[in-house]
Amino acid sequence: MLSIGIVGLPNVGKSTLFKALTKKEVEIANYPFATIDPNVGVVQVPDERLKKLAEVSKSAQIIPTAIEFVDIAGLVKGAAEGEGLGNQFLHNIREVNAILYLVRAFEGTDIQHVSGSVDPARDIEIVREELALKDLETIEKRIEKIQGEAQSGNKELQEDLEILKHFVEILNSGKHIIDTAIGTPGVPIAGKNEREGELLQELQLLTSKPAIYIFNAKKESEISPRITTTGVTPTPVVVMDVREELDGGDLSSEERKELSLGESKLNELIKVAYKILDLVTFFTSGEKETRAWTVAGGAKAPQAAGVIHTDFQKEFIRAEVVSWDKFVEIGGWARSREAGVLRTEGKDYIVQDGDVLVILHAK
Ligand SMILES: Nc1nc2c(ncn2[C@@H]2O[C@H](COP(=O)(O)OP(=O)(O)OP(=O)(O)O)[C@@H](O)[C@H]2O)c(=O)[nH]1
Numbered sequence: 001m002l003s004i005g006i007v008g009l010p011n012v013g014k015s016t017l018f019k020a021l022t023k024k025e026v027e028i029a030n031y032p033f034a035t036i037d038p039n040v041g042v043v044q045v046p047d048e049r050l051k052k053l054a055e056v057s058k059s060a061q062i063i064p065t066a067i068e069f070v071d072i073a074g075l076v077k078g079a080a081e082g083e084g085l086g087n088q089f090l091h092n093i094r095e096v097n098a099i100l101y102l103v104r105a106f107e108g109t110d111i112q113h114v115s116g117s118v119d120p121a122r123d124i125e126i127v128r129e130e131l132a133l134k135d136l137e138t139i140e141k142r143i144e145k146i147q148g149e150a151q152s153g154n155k156e157l158q159e160d161l162e163i164l165k166h167f168v169e170i171l172n173s174g175k176h177i178i179d180t181a182i183g184t185p186g187v188p189i190a191g192k193n194e195r196e197g198e199l200l201q202e203l204q205l206l207t208s209k210p211a212i213y214i215f216n217a218k219k220e221s222e223i224s225p226r227i228t229t230t231g232v233t234p235t236p237v238v239v240m241d242v243r244e245e246l247d248g249g250d251l252s253s254e255e256r257k258e259l260s261l262g263e264s265k266l267n268e269l270i271k272v273a274y275k276i277l278d279l280v281t282f283f284t285s286g287e288k289e290t291r292a293w294t295v296a297g298g299a300k301a302p303q304a305a306g307v308i309h310t311d312f313q314k315e316f317i318r319a320e321v322v323s324w325d326k327f328v329e330i331g332g333w334a335r336s337r338e339a340g341v342l343r344t345e346g347k348d349y350i351v352q353d354g355d356v357l358v359i360l361h362a363k
């Protein structure tokens with residue numbers, strides 16, 4: 001399953017956001033380092049298309065796809081040298097697919113700020129630097145491990161060594177790996193050699209993961225002048241009042257209006273995550289269930305079949321495809337077939353967002 005790690009300074013609202021997303025009971029407290037062990041929770045990905053498809057197919061069940069969120073301890077300046085809780089816990093997010101930076105932009109002296117003042121640009125730099133230091137640690141370890149053999153003539157390891165030194169250079173220049181061409185989401189090696197991509201996969205460097213910045217603030221106008229100084233655009237930025245997201249979590253749209261709360265931004269956040277991860281949603285729909293599935297952008301029909309069942313990928317014959325809006329407009333499988341909008345696609349078909357599929361397989 002796809003997963004996203006939440007990082008940031010202590011006491012900025014990470015666990016509050018986690019709870020708003022996952023509805024899990026976790027410790028939220030007005031003091032730094034309230035979270036020590038990671039919280040892990042699963043969130044269903046909202047998709048308004050599911051209900052419409054299920055109505056047409058008279059499905060007994062709707063099954064959305066899900067994303068996992070990981071809420072970890074707060075980082076402080078110097079964590080790599082052991083300040084605060086240190087940065088050892090960063091390994092808890094080693095395997096996530098994307099990183100969500102939560103940055104405090106809300107004012108108020110009642111909530112402690114570990115740096116003594118509200119300054120999103122400074123805080124982003126602190127956290128980015130700690131992640132870079134963690135990656136440098138990981139890279140140095142690998143360099144130590146292979147240096148001997150590389151020096152005694154192993155050509156492959158010599159190439160690795162060069163790539164690793166290049167990563168070190170990027171990080172030492174204040175950049176994250178994702179900020180450079182090699183880290184394009186979904187295309188980890190853009191223009192570079194294959195080995196570079198493999199090493200990034202193996203080492204799972206934190207700074208090579210796609211990122212989203214969330215500014216925890218009431219409204220955009222509170223922070224936009226400062227966002228421009230962070231230097232992290234064009235990374236997507238979402239502004240949301242995290243505490244309000246939690247407090248208003250159970251309210252309907254109407255109730256939110258009555259209380260003059262804006263619309264919830266949680267869905268927007270999840271959509272942004274899908275975008276940076278370059279993911280595509282496709283559907284299966286029948287009487288038993290209507291279900292959403294996720295594949296990487298550019299995935300072909302057999303890969304999509306493999307998400308449903310590994311055997312389906314091996315035994316893939318062809319797929320019947322119709323876009324979700326046509327499926328709903330025309331009224332289901334039988335009518336789509338009659339109307340001639342149902343297409344038969346082979347193993348080279350690239351699955352499009354919103355496709356409704358039937359996989360024909362040999363088993
Ligand atoms: N005013 C205000 N307070 C908030 C907001 N979000 C969180 N808080 C408060 O900030 C404090 C810290 O919230 P947590 O969610 O525990 O913060 P955390 O980032 O998980 O902190 P650590 O686990 O210690 O790193 C709590 O008292 C929250 O109620 C917000 O949007 N506005």
Ligand SMILES: [Mg+2]
Nearest residue numbers: 014015034035
């Ligand atoms: Mg916490």
